[in-house]
Amino acid sequence: MKIKQGTSECMQTSAAQLISFFDSNITVDEILQNVPVYVENGEKIGTAPGHLGAYLLSKGYKVTFYIFDVELFDPTWASLSPQEVLEALRARQAYIPENSWLAKYHHILIDGWKQYVEAGGEFSFEPLSVQLLYRLLAVAPFMLQVNSNYLNRQAKWVYDKKLDKFNPDPIKGRTLTHAITCTGYQDGKFLIVDPEPPIDVSQERWIDEDHLIASIMSAQTESDNLLISITK
Numbered sequence: 001m002k003i004k005q006g007t008s009e010c011m012q013t014s015a016a017q018l019i020s021f022f023d024s025n026i027t028v029d030e031i032l033q034n035v036p037v038y039v040e041n042g043e044k045i046g047t048a049p050g051h052l053g054a055y056l057l058s059k060g061y062k063v064t065f066y067i068f069d070v071e072l073f074d075p076t077w078a079s080l081s082p083q084e085v086l087e088a089l090r091a092r093q094a095y096i097p098e099n100s101w102l103a104k105y106h107h108i109l110i111d112g113w114k115q116y117v118e119a120g121g122e123f124s125f126e127p128l129s130v131q132l133l134y135r136l137l138a139v140a141p142f143m144l145q146v147n148s149n150y151l152n153r154q155a156k157w158v159y160d161k162k163l164d165k166f167n168p169d170p171i172k173g174r175t176l177t178h179a180i181t182c183t184g185y186q187d188g189k190f191l192i193v194d195p196e197p198p199i200d201v202s203q204e205r206w207i208d209e210d211h212l213i214a215s216i217m218s219a220q221t222e223s224d225n226l227l228i229s230i231t232k
Helices: 010-019 028-034 049-058 075-079 082-095 102-118 130-137 148-152 209-222
Strands: 038-040 043-046 062-067 122-124 142-147 157-160 165-168 177-186 189-193 204-208 226-231
Touching: 010 028, 010 049, 010 142, 010 177, 010 226, 028 049, 049 062, 049 102, 049 226, 075 082, 082 102, 082 122, 130 142, 130 177, 130 209, 130 226, 142 148, 142 209, 148 177, 148 209, 177 209, 189 209, 204 209
Parallel strands: 062 122
Antiparallel strands: 038 043, 062 226, 142 177, 142 226, 157 165, 177 189, 189 204
16 A cells, blocks of 8 residues: 655655554544644644654554654663653753754654653664664564655755645755655665655655665754654
């Protein structure tokens, strides 16, 4: 099953794609009812990963977030419990640079992480590598956040409020992070399912392992460069 997304609904759509490997009855609408797309000043800004994690836990899945962000989180938190990580995130809020993307949106992200931790979620700070992705795939498909511009070699985007869509603009635009699902590996390439691929590009396609790793780390622009692993 390959599911198409609505505007800024990539995380909900990819979550439905991921859950479909365990439950074929899941729909994007059901996830949207429980996991909102946030709107700031009339612009859709996406979804807090922690809110999705809390929802997945409520559906009975064991959930692990693999965190690669180094702006909101910190690599030295690897030895902390989830509750201690949450406390550190709250303390970090007062020191986020005022000119960063996080300055406007950290409250949404940390509210999501609060819900996730309180629901029993876990973090992993294992370094990102091809070996990690391969090991996760040996158990089940997983969901990941990438920088869509780097992944697809596309121009930056400007949001059109009237049409509720993003238009390419390499000068005025900004990069966007994007949720996809990884379902296979072969001969140095990962198989992804993309809920909103470029025009004339298949939703299901093979990506060179180095390109995918770089696309994940490029999602640092919105501090949601991460993987989501679920099991029953």
